Amino acid sequence: MNREQPYPKRRNVRLSSYDYSQPGAYFITICTHGGRCLFGDIVDWQVSLNAVGDAIKEEFLRSFEIRKEMSLDAWVIMPNHIHAVVVISEDVSTLQRESGDLPVAPTGALKRPGPRQRSISSLVGGFKAAATRRVRQRDGAQRRRIWQRNYYEHVIRNEREFERLRDYTIGNPSRWFEDSLHPENLPRLKDERPENEEDDS
Numbered sequence: 359m360n361r362e363q364p365y366p367k368r369r370n371v372r373l374s375s376y377d378y379s380q381p382g383a384y385f386i387t388i389c390t391h392g393g394r395c396l397f398g399d400i401v402d403w404q405v406s407l408n409a410v411g412d413a414i415k416e417e418f419l420r421s422f423e424i425r426k427e428m429s430l431d432a433w434v435i436m437p438n439h440i441h442a443v444v445v446i447s448e449d450v451s452t453l454q455r456e457s458g459d460l461p462v463a464p465t466g467a468l469k470r471p472g473p474r475q476r477s478i479s480s481l482v483g484g485f486k487a488a489a490t491r492r493v494r495q496r497d498g499a500q501r502r503r504i505w506q507r508n509y510y511e512h513v514i515r516n517e518r519e520f521e522r523l524r525d526y527t528i529g530n531p532s533r534w535f536e537d538s539l540h541p542e543n544l545p546r547l548k549d550e551r552p553e554n555e556e557d558d559s
Contacts, residue, residue, distance in 0.1 A: 381446050383431070383514035384478050385523045388440045388486070389506040393544045395437035396504065400534040410493055411435055417489040418442075427476045432527040439539050441527045443520070446476060482509050 390396050397411030407415060415435055422430045426447075433442035490504050514520050534540060 383520055384444045384446070385512040385514055385527075386440075386442050386444060386478060386482065387510040387539075388482060389509070389539065390438045391503040391506050393438050393506075393539065393541055395541060397435055397437050399437055400531050403532045403534075405435060405437075405531050407435060409496070411437075413492050413496060414440075414489050417492055418485055421481060421485040421488070425476070425481060428481060432524040434527050434530050436530060436534070436537075436539070438541065441530055443514070443524055443527060444478065444481065446478075478511055 397414055398405060398407040400406070405411075418433070418435070418440065419430070422428055429445045429447065431443040431445055433440070486505050493504055494502060512523075514523060530537065535542075537543065
């Protein structure tokens with residue numbers, strides 16, 4: 359690879375006409391800044407999380423506790439990325455009404471949540487922010503970058519694809535050394551900003 363060659367611009371993987379807050383299943387991947395293995399290692403084809411990885415795991419699971427319209431199917435925290443199959447419920451209003459989380463307008467009418475409240479982007483953004491605060495508080499490194507900007511998402515269109523991505527997620531540790539996200543397989547990354555600049559969105 360020619361090191362002098364300019365890097366290509368990041369491609370937008372989202373479908374421009376798709377509403378990512380609507381009911382359905384989604385496959386998401388969230389990567390660390392620069393592909394660094396911050397969360398642990400793979401030992402005997404199993405994920406072995408370190409203290410940072412344990413904190414990331416707790417915050418990831420907490421994200422679904424507070425978003426009752428979303429459920430987590432298959433998921434895995436790898437040394438430098440997270441894969442997850444996420445399902446948005448068909449009846450978010452019923453779920454929130456039963457749990458008491460749906461705000462009530464002064465007239466007594468139910469106020470339905472806006473798209474940002476139940477979207478994949480709000481899930482990922484909220485998780486990244488909470489996890490970053492947790493790790494920075496633990497390490498005392500207030501400007502340490504944790505995440506690669508943005509994330510990957512894919513709309514799961516049918517049951518066959520759902521099962522394939524579920525199996526892929528569960529089996530990811532066994533393919534770690536062949537994984538395209540393994541540090542030895544990653545191209546040299548160029549981020550738009552210096553590592554100490556605060557942006558983990």
